[in-house]
Amino acid sequence: MDSRSHGWCSLPRPAIAAAVLLAVSLAATPAASHGGHDDTGLHSNYLIIVRKPYEYDTNVYKNVSSWHASLLTSVCDMAKETLEKDPSSMSRLIYSYRNVVNGFAARLTPEEVEEMSKKDWFVHAYPEKTYQLQTTHTPQLLGLMGSARRGGVWNTSNMGEGIIIGILDDGIYAGHPSFHGRDMKPPPAKWNGRCDFNETVCNNKLIGARSFFESAKWKWKGLRDPVLPINEGQHGTHTSSTAAGSFVAGANIFGNALGTAGGMAPRAHIAFYQVCYVEKGCDRDDILAAVDDALEDGVDILSLSLGDEQADDFSDDPVSLGGYTAAMHGVLVSAAGGNTGPGPSTVVNEAPWVLTVGAGTTDRRFVATVKLGDNVSLDGESLSEPKNFGDEMRPLVRDVGDGMCTSENVLRAMNVTGKIIICDAGGELSSAKAKMALRAGAAGMILVSPQVFGSVVVPRPHVLPTVQVPFATAQKIKAYIRTAQNSTANFIFKGTVFNTPKSPVVAPFSSRGPNRRSRGILKPDIIGPGVNILAGVPKIEDMEFGPDEEMPKFDIKSGTSMAAPHLSGIAALIKNAHPTWSPAAIKSALMTTADSTDNVRKPISDSDGSPATYFALGAGYVNARKAMDPGLVYNLTAADYVPFLCGLNYTDQRVNMIIHPSPPVECAKMPKLEQKDLNYPSITAILDQTPFSATIARSATNVGAAAHTVKTASGRAPAGTIEGELKWVSGKYVVRSPILVCPGTGRSAATPATERT
Ligand SMILES: *[C@@H]1O[C@H](CO)[C@@H](O)[C@H](O)[C@H]1NC(C)=O
Ligand SMILES: *[C@@H]1O[C@H](CO)[C@@H](O)[C@H](O)[C@H]1NC(C)=O
Ligand SMILES: *[C@@H]1O[C@H](CO)[C@@H](O)[C@H](O)[C@H]1NC(C)=O
Ligand SMILES: *[C@@H]1O[C@H](CO)[C@@H](O)[C@H](O)[C@H]1NC(C)=O
Ligand SMILES: *[C@@H]1O[C@H](CO)[C@@H](O)[C@H](O)[C@H]1NC(C)=O
Ligand SMILES: *[C@@H]1O[C@H](CO)[C@@H](O)[C@H](O)[C@H]1NC(C)=O
Numbered sequence: 242m243d244s245r246s247h248g249w250c251s252l253p254r255p256a257i258a259a260a261v262l263l264a265v266s267l268a269a270t271p272a273a274s275h276g277g278h279d280d281t282g283l284h285s286n287y288l289i290i291v292r293k294p295y296e297y298d299t300n301v302y303k304n305v306s307s308w309h310a311s312l313l314t315s316v317c318d319m320a321k322e323t324l325e326k327d328p329s330s331m332s333r334l335i336y337s338y339r340n341v342v343n344g345f346a347a348r349l350t351p352e353e354v355e356e357m358s359k360k361d362w363f364v365h366a367y368p369e370k371t372y373q374l375q376t377t378h379t380p381q382l383l384g385l386m387g388s389a390r391r392g393g394v395w396n397t398s399n400m401g402e403g404i405i406i407g408i409l410d411d412g413i414y415a416g417h418p419s420f421h422g423r424d425m426k427p428p429p430a431k432w433n434g435r436c437d438f439n440e441t442v443c444n445n446k447l448i449g450a451r452s453f454f455e456s457a458k459w460k461w462k463g464l465r466d467p468v469l470p471i472n473e474g475q476h477g478t479h480t481s482s483t484a485a486g487s488f489v490a491g492a493n494i495f496g497n498a499l500g501t502a503g504g505m506a507p508r509a510h511i512a513f514y515q516v517c518y519v520e521k522g523c524d525r526d527d528i529l530a531a532v533d534d535a536l537e538d539g540v541d542i543l544s545l546s547l548g549d550e551q552a553d554d555f556s557d558d559p560v561s562l563g564g565y566t567a568a569m570h571g572v573l574v575s576a577a578g579g580n581t582g583p584g585p586s587t588v589v590n591e592a593p594w595v596l597t598v599g600a601g602t603t604d605r606r607f608v609a610t611v612k613l614g615d616n617v618s619l620d621g622e623s624l625s626e627p628k629n630f631g632d633e634m635r636p637l638v639r640d641v642g643d644g645m646c647t648s649e650n651v652l653r654a655m656n657v658t659g660k661i662i663i664c665d666a667g668g669e670l671s672s673a674k675a676k677m678a679l680r681a682g683a684a685g686m687i688l689v690s691p692q693v694f695g696s697v698v699v700p701r702p703h704v705l706p707t708v709q710v711p712f713a714t715a716q717k718i719k720a721y722i723r724t725a726q727n728s729t730a731n732f733i734f735k736g737t738v739f740n741t742p743k744s745p746v747v748a749p750f751s752s753r754g755p756n757r758r759s760r761g762i763l764k765p766d767i768i769g770p771g772v773n774i775l776a777g778v779p780k781i782e783d784m785e786f787g788p789d790e791e792m793p794k795f796d797i798k799s800g801t802s803m804a805a806p807h808l809s810g811i812a813a814l815i816k817n818a819h820p821t822w823s824p825a826a827i828k829s830a831l832m833t834t835a836d837s838t839d840n841v842r843k844p845i846s847d848s849d850g851s852p853a854t855y856f857a858l859g860a861g862y863v864n865a866r867k868a869m870d871p872g873l874v875y876n877l878t879a880a881d882y883v884p885f886l887c888g889l890n891y892t893d894q895r896v897n898m899i900i901h902p903s904p905p906v907e908c909a910k911m912p913k914l915e916q917k918d919l920n921y922p923s924i925t926a927i928l929d930q931t932p933f934s935a936t937i938a939r940s941a942t943n944v945g946a947a948a949h950t951v952k953t954a955s956g957r958a959p960a961g962t963i964e965g966e967l968k969w970v971s972g973k974y975v976v977r978s979p980i981l982v983c984p985g986t987g988r989s990a991a992t993p994a995t996e997r998t
């Protein structure tokens with residue numbers, strides 16, 4: 242076998258080294274670079290899961306990659322003819338995984354996969370798959386600032402010192418002020434990662450930066466190998482600075498949201514892993530490789546603002562596969578829950594060992610008022626505040642085309658010169674509409690938010706004075722236009738306003754439960770700030786700046802992508818305060834202390850104004866201050882998920898795929914656990930058999946200062962989906978778990994009752 246590893250399918254270099262020594266191997270091995278070497282289209286990328294443990298062959302093969310290469314070679318020999326025609330077979334092995342899965346990624350023909358499936362070591366071949374990517378003010382909001390006496394977490398000298406947050410995203414702008422290394426100590430000795438930026442850019446803040454595109458480059462022909470080792474990603478710069486950006490005084494966007502910017506854990510270290518490419522996405526096998534390496538590099542937290550809606554079960558997605566191995570390593574994975582709400586069953590990254598984060602608003606608005614000719618004033622938001630808009634009333638008109646302002650010719654024909662035009666959502670990017678309106682001569686624009694956004698407005702900077710208004714507000718403006726003889730309007734810009742009542746609300750786009758892959762586990766777990774978040778960017782998108790104008794280095798973005806790094810940063814603070822806590826304990830602390838009420842002490846609303854259900858909220862809105870000292874935690878080890886997986890009736894093969902590198906199990910010989918009995922910080926009971934009652938098991942670990950006197954209150958018998966809560970109350974501690982009681986299949990999911998006990 243050994244000699245055959247240099248046969249038809251021989252590998253000029255081990256796959257791991259290929260990922261690692263990018264520049265060198267590309268220069269030395271042209272066959273490994275993409276672009277024209279695979280014109281036959283015969284090969285595509287597969288993730289191959291194998292059965293045997295590597296130990297099986299350690300006497301012959303020096304390491305996992307040489308062993309994987311030998312497995313590959315045994316099949317390539319069977320496909321000699323194909324190989325002779327295909328020079329790209331020189332670099333068939335893309336990645337050889339050591340931690341997250343028992344297997345490798347390779348370029349193969351369908352015939353070879355067929356051949357492989359006959360081998361005793363073969364388990365499964367997954368065709369290639371693409372995942373998609375999915376703040377100056379938030380520190381005060383979440384209770385991080387302020388005196389230690391008042392619970393300000395940062396003042397207890399905890400800014401995440403010594404904690405390493407690994408971020409998988411589309412790139413990072415290393416020179417951004419948020420990543421300066423002043424005040425930062427060197428990373429802890431366990432740090433074993435690398436910085437592939439040249440020389441000076443990495444520092445004690447940005448301690449690692451690597452790019453994973455060995456799989457992506459085959460899939461996306463023409464994907465340019467990063468010119469720099471890492472691209473200067475918009476998204477990744479934003480998420481990284483949200484999680485752990487250093488303090489930057491005077492951060493703002495066109496004067497709005499002015500303040501000192503800082504991530505949630507301003508003294509934590511950032512290890513960046515580029516796995517996503519703009520307008521392409523994130524390749525599954527590159528994600529797996531990044532997690533594989535990050536765990537060996539020594540990260541404490543992994544922040545993943547990416548996901549896939551089509552994943553079938555926990556064994557076929559890299560976030561849950563990597564997340565399980567991360568849990569074994571004591572690493573918490575904080576992942577975006579998805580942006581495909583508000584429809585039901587849209588949540589992604591829903592494995593119980595992952596923290597699934599939804600998005601809510603903050604209490605900050607960029608208020609701009611539309612004053613109508615009848616003296617009625619209606620509030621919207623704006624990031625396009627002109628220096629001098631003046632106070633004269635201007636003619637106010639509707640787009641007479643499709644209403645969405647998508648035709649410059651229509652706007653010109655309407656003669657919008659000097660007028661304010663109202664434009665509905667849809668058709669074009671709002672930035673494109675703004676440019677057309679400006680060219681057509683409009684003085685200002687009112688942009689209508691989609692109806693589904695409810696009260697939530699997501700303003701963007703635009704080239705002409707623009708106020709973005711909720712759908713309902715726009716209906717009032719249009720009614721006025723219809724009835725007034727000569728409708729007029731003006732804008733009054735009020736700038737950044739805090740303490741907006743009834744905050745937060747759930748973001749309309751935040752994906753919702755129920756959990757498709759495990760209905761008995763409530764997802765999302767928690768929500769965090771994810772609407773209009775100001776954080777670092779390389780530059781403002783969709784805006785042109787004059788040569789003398791300074792390009793703003795902060796921008797506002799919205800998404801569960803923005804919420805997940807908030808939770809990653811807060812998790813770093815908890816980890817710093819409690820170094821021995823397991824990922825499950827940290828997650829429990831975050832969930833059982835989350836807020837279920839808003840800033841006027843009412844249950845948190847959904848964006849349409851109705852009370853948010855647990856399927857939108859999870860345990861609630863993160864409360865960083867309380868999460869530092871939760872009193873009790875619901876703990877779980879990685880091994881505790883095994884009976885849970887067996888209880889889901891997964892085949893042994895799938896269970897073993899997930900729990901690798903734990904030794905393989907046979908479910909028939911294991912206790913099975915019902916979903917409701919997993920020691921999870923939220924509780925879901927599915928009642929599908931009479932009598933409609935359930936006994937739920939939980940055990941809590943006391944991590945607080947004092948012994949507890951326990952009082953419990955629980956949800957009552959079901960009639961449709963019922964929400965309740967379990968509270969352990971003692972002195973200063975309230976440990977709260979949401980309880981969800983769902984009808985079983987066959988009984989329709991009734992409207993959620995607002996029964997809270
Ligand atoms: C694995 O072993 C092969 C051959 O024995 C060697 O060339 C390669 O460098 C090793 N790879 C790693 C990652 O250690
Ligand atoms: C720490 O507390 C003091 C008051 O005791 C306050 O002035 C200061 O802003 C706080 N610092 C932070 C970073 O919250
Ligand atoms: C780093 O790389 C960039 C882009 O390739 C190059 O312009 C710059 O000179 C390099 N800096 C150093 C210190 O090598
Ligand atoms: C609007 O208010 C102004 C000043 O208060 C007043 O002069 C004007 O008559 C009002 N217009 C209408 C239509 O009510
Ligand atoms: C458009 O309207 C403005 C202001 O009402 C007017 O001065 C201009 O002549 C009009 N242009 C055309 C082409 O009608
Ligand atoms: C509306 O505008 C037209 C033309 O600009 C003008 O003739 C008319 O008097 C105005 N009507 C009112 C009620 O202001």
Ligand SMILES: *[C@@H]1O[C@H](CO)[C@@H](O)[C@H](O)[C@H]1NC(C)=O
Pocket residue numbers: 821822823826874876877878942944
């Ligand atoms: C949770 O379980 C892990 C693994 O058994 C253990 O190391 C940890 O101390 C436990 N408690 C907490 C609070 O993490």
Ligand SMILES: *[C@@H]1O[C@H](CO)[C@@H](O)[C@H](O)[C@H]1NC(C)=O
Pocket residue numbers: 888889890
């Ligand atoms: C697993 O199978 C058992 C026995 O067929 C069944 O009772 C149980 O409901 C199944 N569990 C799930 C989660 O489908």
